[in-house]
Amino acid sequence: xxxxxxxxxPREVREEIxxxxxxxxxxxxxxxxxxxxxxxxxxxxxFDFLLFCQRNPKPCPLLEVIEPGLxxxxxxxxxxxxxxxxxGYRIYExxxxxxxxxxxxxxxxxxxxxxxxxxxxxxxxAMTDAGIPLRHQELGRNVSMYITNIATTPAGVFxxxxxxxxxxxxxxxxxxxxxxTSRFPATHGAPVHLGDPAAIGxxxxxxxxxxxxxxxxxxxxxxxxxxxxxxxAVALNCKPSLMxxxxxxxxxxxDQRDADYAVL
Amino acid sequence: xxxxxxxxxPREVREEIxxxxxxxxxxxxxxxxxxxxxxxxxxxxxFDFLLFCQRNPKPCPLLEVIEPGLxxxxxxxxxxxxxxxxxGYRIYExxxxxxxxxxxxxxxxxxxxxxxxxxxxxxxxAMTDAGIPLRHQELGRNVSMYITNIATTPAGVFxxxxxxxxxxxxxxxxxxxxxxTSRFPATHGAPVHLGDPAAIGxxxxxxxxxxxxxxxxxxxxxxxxxxxxxxxAVALNCKPSLMxxxxxxxxxxxDQRDADYAVL
Numbered sequence: 001x002x003x004x005x006x007x008x009x010p011r012e013v014r015e016e017i018x019x020x021x022x023x024x025x026x027x028x029x030x031x032x033x034x035x036x037x038x039x040x041x042x043x044x045x046x047f048d049f050l051l052f053c054q055r056n057p058k059p060c061p062l063l064e065v066i067e068p069g070l071x072x073x074x075x076x077x078x079x080x081x082x083x084x085x086x087x088g089y090r091i092y093e094x095x096x097x098x099x100x101x102x103x104x105x106x107x108x109x110x111x112x113x114x115x116x117x118x119x120x121x122x123x124x125x126a127m128t129d130a131g132i133p134l135r136h137q138e139l140g141r142n143v144s145m146y147i148t149n150i151a152t153t154p155a156g157v158f159x160x161x162x163x164x165x166x167x168x169x170x171x172x173x174x175x176x177x178x179x180x181t182s183r184f185p186a187t188h189g190a191p192v193h194l195g196d197p198a199a200i201g202x203x204x205x206x207x208x209x210x211x212x213x214x215x216x217x218x219x220x221x222x223x224x225x226x227x228x229x230x231x232x233a234v235a236l237n238c239k240p241s242l243m244x245x246x247x248x249x250x251x252x253x254x255d256q257r258d259a260d261y262a263v264l
Numbered sequence: 265x266x267x268x269x270x271x272x273x274p275r276e277v278r279e280e281i282x283x284x285x286x287x288x289x290x291x292x293x294x295x296x297x298x299x300x301x302x303x304x305x306x307x308x309x310x311f312d313f314l315l316f317c318q319r320n321p322k323p324c325p326l327l328e329v330i331e332p333g334l335x336x337x338x339x340x341x342x343x344x345x346x347x348x349x350x351x352g353y354r355i356y357e358x359x360x361x362x363x364x365x366x367x368x369x370x371x372x373x374x375x376x377x378x379x380x381x382x383x384x385x386x387x388x389x390a391m392t393d394a395g396i397p398l399r400h401q402e403l404g405r406n407v408s409m410y411i412t413n414i415a416t417t418p419a420g421v422f423x424x425x426x427x428x429x430x431x432x433x434x435x436x437x438x439x440x441x442x443x444x445t446s447r448f449p450a451t452h453g454a455p456v457h458l459g460d461p462a463a464i465g466x467x468x469x470x471x472x473x474x475x476x477x478x479x480x481x482x483x484x485x486x487x488x489x490x491x492x493x494x495x496x497a498v499a500l501n502c503k504p505s506l507m508x509x510x511x512x513x514x515x516x517x518x519d520q521r522d523a524d525y526a527v528l
Contacts (some may be wrong), residue, residue, distance in 0.1 A: 050314045051314065051331070055329075264525045
């Protein structure tokens with residue numbers, strides 16, 4: 001099994017994935033390109049979910065919506081196929097997680113609408129460029145993610161808590177981390193919280209709800225960003241008949257450059 | 265008939281309008297507060313239109329979507345009523361402009377979905393604060409608006425040309441005008457064009473398609489921003505059975521401050 005290198009283009013990485021030659025967490029892969037969280041729903045829920053995203057842009061920053069039954073993300077990833085180009089998928093039925101699969105071809109339906117949402121991986125390259133180390137990347141782990149007590153704004157049948165990703169940041173670099181990520185509102189943007197995890201309902205920072213734990217060293221502050229896994233938490237709440245998502249940490253790598261989404 | 269002054273709050277201005285005591289163009293009224301373009305459609309078109317807005321954020325920057333049949337913009341304008349709080353409305357049937365009315369109460373239906381879209385008036389206060397004069401305000405006119413040859417990105421049944429607003433800017437202030445408006449992506453943001461009107465399909469700058477003409481003096485550059493009247497142009501193209509909009513230049517004045525929508 002070959003491994004995507006830092007020099008492969010997004011299209012080349014997707015071809016590796018589509019051919020079954022590579023599976024894994026996409027953090028750090030094809031740096032400088034926008035990665036997308038994936039949420040796929042039946043058409044009868046599509047308006048409510050589009051509205052949910054519009055009302056909750058921090059956890060659900062929309063990059064592209066693919067119309068019912070179509071599988072190519074024409075605007076962000078021309079030539080791509082949403083059923084095969086993501087390293088792993090999860091299937092939820094009636095709000096229950098039922099399977100993790102490597103392809104959606106066998107479960108695809110003509111009434112499915114795909115939502116691609118910005119991902120915090122996209123601003124990690126900007127933080128690295130700014131000299132802010134990212135522990136989970138150094139350790140080769142998935143980022144730590146937590147279900148919080150921050151309520152999203154409901155829309156139709158969709159409601160539920162915000163999921164956040166956490167990165168330990170040196171006290172001296174916290175302000176810079178806020179500045180750097182604020183430039184990328186299309187990929188979660190500025191932190192939603194920094195400091196005491198209990199203030200947003202996280203009782204044990206060493207036990208993330210998704211992803212892997214990392215240590216927080218003395219002199220570091222846990223900084224929390226809204227996370228595109230939020231739709232998964234929402235799926236558990238609203239119990240749609242079917243919802244397909246990316247597997248945690250395994251994103252669609254689009255052809256869009258982070259720089260194209262930066263504000264000022 | 266009383267006239268809203270610069271010291272009235274948005275709620276007070278809306279009460280004047282609702283009571284029938286004031287009608288007029290809202291440019292310059294309640295400065296510092298976000299004004300909204302209004303587009304109202306039957307529920308069966310709501311997903312397509314929401315997607316159209318997502319794909320065309322410059323002409324259609326969504327501030328709020330009110331769910332079917334509901335009339336209060338809870339998120340941006342609590343206590344407001346979309347049927348009565350706008351100084352003037354237009355009715356389109358099958359793509360044809362059929363009436364201009366002062367209230368939507370008699371035409372309201374339970375299946376109507378309201379879209380509130382950011383308005384360029386909202387960044388005019390920022391330009392004025394930056395020392396950039398606005399001729400149409402000085403003259404007490406509505407801003408000049410033009411149908412261009414810039415295509416929007418289609419979504420479902422919706423497609424059509426972008427409508428822009430134009431302001432003459434002194435050559436020495438053009439860069440500053442770009443900077444100031446770039447801070448407000450939720451209210452159309454940076455210009456879509458500056459300079460030669462013919463480059464975007466405007467053959468006669470002295471004859472706007474909507475609003476009033478203004479002179480362009482020697483040493484001034486016409487600067488063009490995406491305009492929330494675009495949905496009206498789109499309505500003419502896709503011929504929905506019913507579409508209700510604000511009348512040109514007559515917006516919903518929300519309770520949100522421009523500063524809340526500024527990036528950095």
